[in-house]
Amino acid sequence: MAKIVTMHERDIEKTSRIQTVRSILGTIMKYAFLLLVAVAVLFPFYWMINSSLKTLAEYKRTVPTFWPEQVMWTNYLAVFESGELGELFGYTLQIGLISTVASLVLTILTAFVFARLEFKGKNVLFAGLLATMMIPGELFTISNYTTVTQLGMITNDSVLIVPFLVSVFYVYLLRQNFMQIPNELYLAAKVDGTSDLKYLWKVMIPLALPTIISITILKMMGAWNSYIWPQLVEPQLGKSLITNGLLRMGFQDASGQTDFPKQMAAVALVSAPLFAVFIFFRKYIMKGVSRSGIKG
Amino acid sequence: MVDSKHKWKAWLFLSPSLVLLAVFTVWPIINTMIMAFSEGYSQMYALAGKSFQFGLGNFEFVAQYPKFIQYLKTTVLLCVLTVPISTILALLIAVALNSIKPLRKVLQTIYFLPYVTNSIAIGLVFSAMFNVIGNVSATNAQIESYGIINNILMAITGDKWINWINAGSPYWANITVMVIYIVWNALPFKILILLGGLQSVNKQYYDAAKVDGTSKARVLMRITVPLLSPMITYVVITGFMGGFKEYSSIVGIFGADMGPTGNPDAMNTIVGYVYDSLAANQEGLASAAALILFAIILAVTLINLQISKRNTHY
CATH class of the missing domain: 1.10.3720.10 (MetI-like)
Structure with missing residues (x-):
């Protein structure tokens, strides 16, 4: 026997599907926001370490490098x-x-x-x-x-x-x-x-x-x-x-x-x-x- | 019986602390009053036998000193910008953080990191990030490195860059840098308090x-914010208290000169004025300025409490 789907049930199904999509989108946006903030919080620390391992010449380049080409551990000793x-x-x-x-x-x-x-x-x-x-x-x-x-x-x-x-x-x-x-x-x-x-x-x-x-x-x-x-x-x-x-x-x-x-x-x-x-x-x-x- | 034996013991245990508190906590309150109302007081001259007239001279001088007015403006501007920005941002972060499960602990730890830093040391990092190396003069600019913040800005806008903190940099650029650094520094504490508040909120309201x-927006404005209002009041009040005392973070970015090269004191604040006067042996002026600062903080706190009394739901 075929299942009879009332209009009311169809509406509920539709709304719940919209809600699922919405909540997934909401979750993605939430994580995107939180991760963006995390990047902003961590960036100065990354930049500190990145800069501390460069030679002065590399540091002063107009186009910055995001990781030192020549890792200068010796800066820490100097x-x-x-x-x-x-x-x-x-x-x-x-x-x-x-x-x-x-x-x-x-x-x-x-x-x-x-x-x-x-x-x-x-x-x-x-x-x-x-x-x-x-x-x-x-x-x-x-x-x-x-x-x-x-x-x-x-x-x-x-x-x-x-x-x-x-x-x-x-x-x-x-x-x-x-x-x-x-x-x-x-x-x-x-x-x-x-x-x-x-x-x-x-x-x-x-x-x-x-x-x-x-x-x-x-x-x-x-x-x-x-x-x-x-x-x-x-x-x-x-x-x-x-x-x-x-x-x-x-x-x-x-x-x-x-x-x-x-x-x-x-x-x-x-x-x-x-x-x-x-x-x-x-x-x-x-x-x-x-x-x-x-x-x- | 037991009690009488305790009395001398209690005082014995207390005496070292009480002596220290008397000298370094209670006496300063009295002494600051005395110095503030002794016109032109300077300890150097006082020790040499000079006496000072009682009066409001120090307050009059400070209140009419153009530099102090300028420092007061900068202080108020920083407060008015950083407290709302950091509070709203922290609220959004706390609400978002409270609604997720995976990664919550890791993110919470990351967000707290700026709190456990040395504000002068990390100020040097921010300073380096905004710093332009080369000749920044408007007519004949020869730039070696624009600094990473300008690099990011140029990647977004094409070729626009800003002289943030170097010689000749405008006031609004200096303020922007300070706002960014202060907000970055202030977020951890506010997130911690607001998140703690959220976790004790009764789930029934949300159900x-x-x-x-x-x-969602309505839930945030009509349920979360009212339920969190005691914590929001708390972070706003402590935010203003800290904001009016802004000093070290500016030293971190601009150095002890409190301003870009060639324009010292451009970013100086009330607290900066207090310490400058103290270092110049002008204890009377320093005391008067500190009392004015205290009065401002007290007034702002009372206003905040008054506003929150009307809007806080316990």
Whole structure:
């Protein structure tokens, strides 16, 4: 028996076919858009690597090459020749490590006090500290510059570390995390005679480890990327961090022209540790950033 | 009992942080006020024993200083251009990303990459991409390399190229380069926040829209945007906060001179003025400018909150 197809059923079939075509077209357009954005995002990185591997003559060609004809790995060695870049790397790493470790100790202790211990005026004090987060950083920079000058700190390494040891924001982030740990655990530990510091070390830090890792990474990246403060204190300190050094070095060839391939090689070297950290700690970074909204 | 034992302990644990916060966070707020209202304050002279008159002189000077007005214009222009462009682009990307399955994780990671860069270092890359090598003077141009962006432009338009950042480059070209770089830099954070918001949206609204046969554009404007409005407000406010403090990205492209060769300060901003004054030992002017910046940011944030209060759906 032949199947009777009503007009209504035919209409439904037709509409659903139109919808399928539409959704396929929509999907193609979506992917085209997303891939185009991905290309735009990645292009500067590709161009950095492409340029860093060229000879200066090839770089300056009117018709650019999209991959170097002669791959100059030696550009990456040449930027270390003067010794300046290596020194900058070492010094920045040293400052970054010291500030991160010291800052972690202080942040953890402070967050612990605000999360667990009770004393008069605690909430008022904490609210007051939170209020300072509204103020733009530039305002602090001016006065801190006069303070470090007056204290004589400006001529030694501590000037790059001490002013930034305690960040209210990181204290806040960690305190919120500590607060989620049930109070019963703390009271049980007290009954067992566990000291505060031991409890902090054995229970709270392991439980809040993801936040602590986020803070560590953001702090390290902050040191690596900081520019304004090191630039301000550089004349008196006589040393600078990697970002300032990169800008100052200039990378000129014998005739005084900018040697772009070498400059791009140095930029790639400065960017490499950031990418390495990102690849290994992607989750922590993205989580930390989504809660902070503060760059580096 | 337990509590009394804690009191001295709490203060002991707190004391190093409190000392540092008092010196480097609380004192600056007071000190900046003092310096801003001490006319012509300079620490160098203050240490030598000079005293300064209390008054509004610093504010008056800054507000009438033509260069500051120019920097303010540039700052506002960059904000007004970059915040809407990056927010709308990030919204489209987040919505598209949220609606696909394959490649989503990879694309999400790629889009986040600009966030983990050094804005000065990558600024040098953008600078190289827009840079023209050779003599760019209008009358007797002799170009070796047009730069990759001009190469792409010439491939599309035939032979049109633009002097983006080199000597003699026009203001609008400089601004365009800055807008492109700032948007490129600002997208990751906005996509992350908006995508996070989208993933917590209740699917029921979309099912209901599907049953009703609502068009895609209508779904975006009538369901997605209202549901995302708290996150959109958040990225717009943080966008303006960052935008008014634009500085490092300009140093990355134009160098510490804040402008193309022969035209320094052409792209300078409010924050640039603050640091220039500080470097010139004019702490009074720097403080006044920083307080003006704070007032502007506060006002813009309050306006944003007021607008969003009317349009936000929680």
